[in-house]
Amino acid sequence: MNTLIKNGEIYNPEYIGTFDLLIIGEKIIKIGEIDENSLLSLGLTIEVVDATGKIVTPGFIDPHVHLIGGGGEGGFATRTPELQLSDIVRSGVTTVVGCLGTDGTTRHMTSLLAKARGLEEEGVTTYIYTGNYHVPTPTITSSVKDDVILIDKVIGAGEIAISDSRSAQPSIYEIAKLVAEARVGGLLSKKAGVTHFHVGPGKDRLSILHKLVEDYEIPPSKIYATHINRSKELMDDAIALSKKGAFVDITAADDTPEWIVYFKENGGDMEQLTVSSDGNGSLPKFDEAGNLIGLGVASQQTLLKQIISTVKDYKLPLEDVLKLVTSNAATALRFESKGILTEDSDADLLIFEKDTFELDHVFAKGCQMVKNRNVIVKGTFE
Template identity: 55%
Template structure:
């Protein structure tokens, strides 16, 4: 299949102005002004007038409970699996699946099967091995083996620290875990990242600072999420990012305020990403640790908050888009994702002035038109 997008205003995420994008098969093969004679040489191409639309890379969501999550309130609180239509209507073309609190009744076999199912339905997927628990539960028996031998495993996570639901690992145990993932990444050409769930406890990111200060750990091997729980945690995340780690905000109604604070504190925007935590539970606990409320995180929140961030005075659209595209691709070692350029996967969103997705492509396949998903799950 050959598709030509004519005259879109491209944010790749850097601003490129109005240009054409040529898609051949699953990849972008050309960006620029395509001469008329060249267009005539593409007799079977689908030519789409993209004048008045903004072209941006498809979003990469680095933290999604694709097979469901939760369970903190008992068996009836297990959240459901995500639907591919919910993913794509939110502009997401690549997801990284994780388990979370429950690594007992939720298995990595389920997670891997769900990832393969979503990919068959039309998007790109990867997963983390492990869960909150340390030592990590895995598919093969070892984190390093999972990263090396299983194509979709790009690291380990989400490993819980500073939280009552954590297994309270020592820094030495975390160093071993991060090192296994890192070496697995070296051997397989993957990121080998360790994705950390950070809870509200007063130790905040102290275990991760100790990893970098006391062990020969590569900073880019560490990826901490949920950093907006408190002003103190956010400031701690700014310091961690300054050391070369990547930090992640979970999209919420407070994201714009958190991003302003991150910038005010001198946070490195190139080391920051946004995620949805979609289909994970959002439990509320009282001061004694008793569960008093539960909600389910939504994929759509991510899309809404990206555009809200783009409206922050002094923040360029390119910077806001980078938080869910190029920054995430760099952190996860996905060189073929997160940017509009020749050779990259044709994951493209075309949006109008109201931020509605007029068209979206995942690896060259149309997945959204006029805000409505064009692909659905098998049982939707």
């Protein structure tokens, strides 16, 4: 599909002005003043979208999604379902990174890889982490390093659990060895090579990650901690870790805007912060004795709603908030043509109503997935 988007207010994610934007195939070819008649004279078939009075932004990158479901903490009947394509695109997400969770026994890395490939065929960009909560962690090739090097979709390790009763209670040495493997795999394959950490509510919080930075030859940028919004104490610890150069991630929930404001006002490095959905992951609640007392399922829609709320209700600058789901995630995960709107970047973009922030259109790899607020491309079995 070739598309000309006319007169949109373009965010890169910084505001760059009101321009036309031309998509040819899967790439953005030109941003500026574009003569539609000249394109037609070249024999190109062009779909024109009038974006007058609308905001055009990069598509969202969701760095923590349970593509094949997760959970099971309440037994086999509580395993959450797989994610569908329409769930992804209606949330403004055009790139997802899939992970396993607690269960690395009945859910497998090969199944996660197959699901990622299927969603890519259906229209969005997908990557995965190798592993799950436990250390040693499940892989495809039997090596974290080899998975990152040899399997195109694998960009790092994760989600590795720390400060959680459901983790394998790994030692600092075991964690350091795993992070080093992921990093070397990234170096040899020109990928991010990050290790993505699930951080539970435990009293140790991020102490093991601070020790990695301080006592081992581990670049801080290869550490990526999520679920940092469980408590004020954990958020303060994450702020300190971000200042050392590690990436930290807020899981979208009803109080997400408040945590973003807190992070910013308390000196967190906003270039090191992202927000993810934990989409289709389970949301278990445990009592003080560790007994399961409740269970929910995370939705990618929460990510979109909370990003909009942060701008509309909490009045944070749109440019700053957009970075949390676009360019910051792209930097953390080394997606060089994602999270931005420039000539020759991937044609992943969103078009919002300027006043209401209603999501009107979604383009993924140049293909229109949402048109006039309706999903027009659905998954194979939807």
